[in-house]
Amino acid sequence: MRSRVLKWVLLLTVSTAALAENPSMRIGWEDWLPYQYRDTAGELTGLDIELMNAIAERAGYNLFWHKLAWKKHLWEVAAGSIDIAPGASKTPEREEYAHFSVPYRTEPVSLITVKEASISDLNRDTLLSLLDRGFTIGYVTGYSYAPWVNELIDAGTPGLKAAKSEEYLSGALLDGIFDGFFADAFSAVANLKEAREQRGGDQLIYTYTLEEADIYMMFSKFAVGTDVVDRFNQTITAMHNDGSIDRIVAGYLQ
Structure with missing residues (x-):
């Protein structure tokens, strides 16, 4: 005992x-x-x-x-x-x-699209040009992106639309609801590939870097x-x- x-x-x-x-x-x-x-x-x-x-x-x-x-x-x-x-x-x-x-670590914050945007450098002016051309670009409420993107979101810039999650944005992009969205490139591409496989699609995925954060x-x-x-x-x-x-x-x- x-x-x-x-x-x-x-x-x-x-x-x-x-x-x-x-x-x-x-x-x-x-x-x-x-x-x-x-x-x-x-x-x-x-x-x-x-x-x-x-x-x-x-x-x-x-x-x-x-x-x-x-x-x-x-x-x-x-x-x-x-x-x-x-x-x-x-x-x-x-x-x-x-x-x-x-x-x-760092994170490549990017604009993700399935459309060729025909831009060599993504900055405030080229983004506004895309929006003027009718691009609808999504972002997740509560997420932080490049400072100048955050400013445009806070200002309620036309063409920038809030969404609940990157998973939703991935599906919405492939379904043509959005023309692009802001996200970490690696995360977005992984989600898009998974969503594309589920839909049986073959869309090309383009990434345009905003900044390495x-x-x-x-x-x-x-x-x-x-x-x-x-x-x-x-x-x-x-x-x-x-x-x-x-x-x-x-x-x-x-």
């Missing part, structure tokens, strides 16, 4: 020490190929899932993943009920309630201290320097 009690006490001590050594953090995800998704076996995977798990493990934290739509994810970070949001762009509004890490981890100011953010920043920097992040990215984007 004593040996069993002693064994239980030792196990409890080890478990408690492990928890203290590797505290847990709450992090959200949503279906977003190729960054966050469940594979055919039902396992949570994707570029951001692998990056976050690798960064957190090296920083000494366990992650508990919760499926959340992006808009709700931001609310939860602001309220402190979720600690981390990955795959985030930095905006002044978000900085009011969140700490931002150093960039952990820095992507950050967002930490709730209500729930996470700056010492934790500093620890993650040191880890991210070390993983950039030793090539760990590049190796994970290469497995998805090359």
